[in-house]
Amino acid sequence: MISPGAQRPTQRQLTVSQxxxxxxxxxxxxxxxxLVCLAGLGLVGGMICRWLLLxxxxxxxxxxxxxxxxxxxxxxxxxxxxxxxxxxxxxLAISWTLLVSLQRRTLMAWIALGLVNxxxxxxxxxxxxIISGLCLWIVGGLSLGQFLRHRHPTLPWLWLLPVQWVLxxxxxxxxxxxxxxxxxxxxxxxxxxxxxxxLAVISIGLxxxxxxxxxLGRRSSLPVIRGLCVIYIEGMRGLPLIGVLFMAQxxxxxxxxxSMQLDQVLRGIIGLTLxxxxxxxxxxxxxxxxxxxxxxxxxxxxxxxxxxxxxxIVLPQALRAVIPALVGQFIGLFKxxxxxxxxxLVELTRMGRSILAQPQFQGxxxxxxLFTGLIYWIxxxxxxxxxxxIEAILKVGQR
Amino acid sequence: MNHLSAESTPPSPLILAEEVHKWFGDFHALRGIxxxxxxxxxxxxxxxxxxxxxxxxxTLNGLETHQSGRIVIDNLELSRDSAxxxxxxxxxxxxxxxxxxxxxxxxxxxxxxxxxxVRKWSRSQAQAVALQxxxxxxxxxxxxxxPTQLSGGQQQRVAIARALAxxxxxxxxxxxxxxxDPEMIQEVLEVMLTLAAEGMTMVVVTHEVEFARSVAHRILxxxxxxxxxxxxxxxxxxxxQTPRSRQFLAKILSRSQLRLTP
Numbered sequence: 001m002i003s004p005g006a007q008r009p010t011q012r013q014l015t016v017s018q019x020x021x022x023x024x025x026x027x028x029x030x031x032x033x034x035l036v037c038l039a040g041l042g043l044v045g046g047m048i049c050r051w052l053l054l055x056x057x058x059x060x061x062x063x064x065x066x067x068x069x070x071x072x073x074x075x076x077x078x079x080x081x082x083x084x085x086x087x088x089x090x091x092l093a094i095s096w097t098l099l100v101s102l103q104r105r106t107l108m109a110w111i112a113l114g115l116v117n118x119x120x121x122x123x124x125x126x127x128x129x130i131i132s133g134l135c136l137w138i139v140g141g142l143s144l145g146q147f148l149r150h151r152h153p154t155l156p157w158l159w160l161l162p163v164q165w166v167l168x169x170x171x172x173x174x175x176x177x178x179x180x181x182x183x184x185x186x187x188x189x190x191x192x193x194x195x196x197x198x199l200a201v202i203s204i205g206l207x208x209x210x211x212x213x214x215x216l217g218r219r220s221s222l223p224v225i226r227g228l229c230v231i232y233i234e235g236m237r238g239l240p241l242i243g244v245l246f247m248a249q250x251x252x253x254x255x256x257x258x259s260m261q262l263d264q265v266l267r268g269i270i271g272l273t274l275x276x277x278x279x280x281x282x283x284x285x286x287x288x289x290x291x292x293x294x295x296x297x298x299x300x301x302x303x304x305x306x307x308x309x310x311x312x313i314v315l316p317q318a319l320r321a322v323i324p325a326l327v328g329q330f331i332g333l334f335k336x337x338x339x340x341x342x343x344x345l346v347e348l349t350r351m352g353r354s355i356l357a358q359p360q361f362q363g364x365x366x367x368x369x370l371f372t373g374l375i376y377w378i379x380x381x382x383x384x385x386x387x388x389x390i391e392a393i394l395k396v397g398q399r
Numbered sequence: 400m401n402h403l404s405a406e407s408t409p410p411s412p413l414i415l416a417e418e419v420h421k422w423f424g425d426f427h428a429l430r431g432i433x434x435x436x437x438x439x440x441x442x443x444x445x446x447x448x449x450x451x452x453x454x455x456x457x458t459l460n461g462l463e464t465h466q467s468g469r470i471v472i473d474n475l476e477l478s479r480d481s482a483x484x485x486x487x488x489x490x491x492x493x494x495x496x497x498x499x500x501x502x503x504x505x506x507x508x509x510x511x512x513x514x515x516x517v518r519k520w521s522r523s524q525a526q527a528v529a530l531q532x533x534x535x536x537x538x539x540x541x542x543x544x545x546p547t548q549l550s551g552g553q554q555q556r557v558a559i560a561r562a563l564a565x566x567x568x569x570x571x572x573x574x575x576x577x578x579x580d581p582e583m584i585q586e587v588l589e590v591m592l593t594l595a596a597e598g599m600t601m602v603v604v605t606h607e608v609e610f611a612r613s614v615a616h617r618i619l620x621x622x623x624x625x626x627x628x629x630x631x632x633x634x635x636x637x638x639x640q641t642p643r644s645r646q647f648l649a650k651i652l653s654r655s656q657l658r659l660t661p
Contacts, residue, residue, distance in 0.1 A: 292499075294497050294499040295499060295501065297462050297495070297499065298493075298495060298499035298500075298501070298558075299501075300461075300462065300488065301460055301462065301491070301493040301562075302488065302489075302492075302512070302513035302517065302561070302562070302565060303485050303486075303488040303513060303517045303565060304485075304512075304513060304516060305481075305485050305517075306481065308516055308517075312512065312516065316503055317501075317502070317503050320503070
């Protein structure tokens with residue numbers, strides 16, 4: 001029963017001083033804590049500002065931007081890198097609009113991103129023509145995604161995205177490595193952030209399906225398959241990543257015939273993929289276990305065959321239940337690519353170290369490492385933000 | 400309602416179960432069940448919990464495998480062959496106690512899923528049929544919602560529509576109203592009554608006496624994995640033949656009377 005006088009309490013808008021009083025200076029202990037924290041923040045902030053203004057020499061960054069981004073990739077072939085950046089932004093843009101409906105805010109953000117992109121490339125000595133072309137491409141990609149979504153709302157876009165990504169990746173690899181009409185560029189010249197992103201994207205793309213297969217295998221009713229998957233998963237999880245990477249570099253060439261030697265970058269990808277798949281498998285298995293058996297039974301009762309039950313009912317629900325864990329794994333994988341510096345790949349971390357070896361910038365550790373760290377953070381935070389958005393979209397209708 | 404009794408014997412049974420046995424480990428869950436169901440018949444399975452009625456209805460579409468005996472659905476024998484099983488399941492719709500709708504799909508997608516992927520209908524055809532079915536069960540306006548946004552009664556009606564979309568020859572109902580709030584039971588029962596009146600062949604596990612009384616052609620009373628008594632409803636509810644069924648009826652009739660008192 002609602003009494004006649006009952007009213008929903010109105011939400012009062014707090015003034016700044018009221019908010020401060022309630023949240024920061026409510027009691028004497030609260031006040032003390034606030035002051036201590038402020039002092040700490042001021043101290044750290046002051047130190048950073050002092051370092052930036054008085055001691056930092058950011059020339060080590062600005063003169064070496066190109067090395068950070070792409071390393072020693074041949075200058076004459078730079079246009080190919082721009083092609084790749086264009087494909088990458090277009091792919092991202094289309095994926096984003098297919099997943100998230102396009103808002104003006106998103107469009108603005110993308111244009112801004114394109115401009116920032118352009119500002120950086122200016123430092124690398126590139127023309128405005130390419131920059132504006134890039135922005136156009138992003139906007140075009142966003143609109144195309146939006147158009148497709150509205151024109152054919154029933155098509156399973158989520159399942160078409162992987163196709164788009166594979167196509168983009170294949171083109172990227174062709175542009176990078178050459179062949180079929182392009183000057184070949186050895187993988188030794190694929191460096192810096194370019195290599196880091198490439199290693200991460202391909203390893204994520206390969207370890208994800210492998211992880212799903214391992215998770216399904218571990219739940220198989222066939223003892224041989226189940227046993228093999230358990231041995232693989234538990235074996236991999238018992239090894240340190242750096243050991244796996246060394247093994248991939250050293251053992252793979254020993255196993256393969258001498259006529260079929262794998263590239264160093266490829267061996268790195270194999271190591272990362274094999275390692276990450278074991279962890280992903282356990283995450284996916286957790287998702288599979290969270291699906292009530294009634295879901296499978298209902299699907300079976302409708303006459304769906306086993307692969308359809310898995311692909312249409314069980315996996316979509318299981319994967320979306322573990323998105324946070326999966327993205328956590330992907331972020332870890334992105335950062336783990338830095339371990340490949342130890343086995344000789346010149347990715348972002350290793351590039352930083354070799355820049356530090358330049359005679360005119362000796363001892364500029366802080367600048368280089370902070371900058372490298374910032375790049376890693378931006379990439380990982382971007383992944384994290386994207387995943388939260390996707391999670392929010394897919395949450396629709398969840399229990 | 401018993402429009403069959405006067406007619407000549409139908410050509411062949413839709414469901415034929417002979418001496419069906421099932422063990423869960425050491426537990427003997429089904430001890431030689433026999434059942435013959437002809438087209439357009441409605442069979443109600445009753446019995447105390449643990450009597451094996453749910454287990455038995457689940458063996459009829461292979462969700463549980465029986466270890467001995469024979470089950471023939473529409474002249475196809477149930478076996479371990481999964482391709483044959485999928486074919487049988489297309490002809491046998493099932494409605495569960497917990498609805499088991501797919502939470503990641505809308506109501507419309509829930510219903511069109513199997514017709515599109517299994518029957519290979521075009522999406523537009525499947526949607527047209529789905530919308531007709533939703534109208535029939537009275538929730539057309541919920542087509543684009545997700546299952547969790549619906550009440551229990553609405554969810555169960557969607558589940559019935561989902562099973563009907565495959566145009567099955569037989570419908571199995573496994574305690575379809577047991578998980579529902581009392582005020583939602585009626586809306587589901589009404590859909591089932593209409594279905595029975597239209598001549599659907601149905602096997603229903605339920606405790607709803609009124610439903611059984613008005614549409615069942617036969618009632619099978621099960622206890623401890625066996626069919627203890629088979630009788631038409633008027634005979635079963637007024638003159639139960641075994642002590643076990645008398646005891647059971649005393650319990651559920653007093654319960655349903657309790658519910659009727661305001």
